[in-house]
Amino acid sequence: MNNIRTRMAPSPTGEMHVGSLATLLKNYAFAKKNGGQFILRIEDTDKEREVEGGVQAIQEIVRRYGLDWDEGPGKGGEYGPYIQSERLDIYKREVQTLIDNDKAYYCFCSKERLAEVKEQQMASKQPPHYDRHCRNISVDEAKKRVAAGEDYVIRLKVPADQEITFTDLLRGEITFHSNLIDDQVLLKSDGYPTYHLAVVIDDYLMKITHIMRGEEWISSTPKHVLLYQAFGWPVPVFAHIPVFLNPDGKGKMSKRKGMVSAASFLDRGYLPEAMLNFFMILGWAKKDQEEVISLEEYINEFDPSDLSSNSVAFDIKKLDWLNGVYIRKLSPEQLKEKITPFIAADFPADKIEQVLPLIQERLVTLADFNLLTKFFYGEINYETDLLLKKADSKEIVIQELNETITLLESLSDWSLTSLEEAIRGLQEKKDWHRGQFFMMLRIAVTGEKATPPLFETIMVLGKDLVLARLKTALDKLA
């Protein structure tokens, strides 16, 4: 097999969508599996929608997810430049050969006229279509008008009455009819290429062998095939990857229904490893059905033709589960490093290392840290009634609190074993109801019904804070 080359070609028009990153992962894995190259190319041909810092942001997010590219911005490579706005002369040169070969033509229609034509077509219930008004203007005349300073675009001369068929790795042959395809604009009036022109030229010149992109590109593919044919270039292999649906399975995953940028998931405390793993198992299954998969295993086994051709719901619950799996796998050092950016600024630094093991298996995302640990410092608040839960009388609770305070005040060794021995001993000696007593203590000490193990928690809180809170509980009952 010849050298496999894949690419991802995002536009710097905003934050990268999780779907784009999932597609990027597949391109990356397929290239790596075959010892080929994964290329990152920036498609910045829409200068109106481009956002500042966009090119940089793309590179940054790919790296934050732990991935990398072999050729592209910042890396160079044999087939550069890899930023389309730096390749304008290439597109002009190539489009000229199209004009010379009667595959493309100058069009002088104004946007106003185009809008009018469309409006009329809509009114008469015709499908909107460019009416090919300029298709038969001779090249000589066109050149005169260009020289006279008229605005123009270059359009593809789509042949009539042709079946256009291409092969999709997931779906097999797909056929479109050329009569349904517009004479696509190839070169815009500002001199920039459209996506359709640039993508074909670049994929050819960069020797891309496999085009894996979102399913939303299927209906554009016949235009690209036409272009390859017009240039006389071989058509690469296509694999159109199903889009992500909203978690409820309805509609393409969109900003309206939540955060969809690849960065936002990391910012909300999902681990890159968990995200990548999640992308792997959406629409694909490992041969042995295992769902916790390392990048290395994925690269070994992934093949685009095994991809499901269904659109898939972005199941946050499953992502949450995977994230928990990856968090639990972390060593204490790794956890501390990864969670530090999420820890509230006023959290007592000296307690972090003691607290982490208490909450590690309780974290769904790294950002849960503050919610799970807020009672380790600062004020706690709870309903007094909670102290009386399951208790026979208020007096018993008061007695329990008093005796616990006395016990802890005299406790010289504030270690886990000492605390457990003492408190458990007291409960057994007095024959207090276990569940009631420990829950009451938990509420008094943390203000929460669900916490890490009680003795560990008491130990980490420290003697002063624990005694103060027990006394506060007593006051609340008085």
Next chain:
RNA sequence: GGCCCCAUCGUCUAGUGGUUAGGACAUCUGGUUUUCAUCCAGAUAACUGGGGUCCGAUUCCCCAUGGGGUCACCA
């Protein structure tokens, strides 16, 4: 609406011309546990419908239905 794509538990999937249709997440129930979480055990739950082909279709074909995508001088 035109064109294109898709169709197995709620979700993501495995799978076969004859299977008790398997797994994971979610849900529910038990067990462990002073709570929660983890962990362990178990349960509920699917081949969209109708026609064919065939001795036999979830599997192959057609149609319907449903879902999705796309119809720019945006990518």
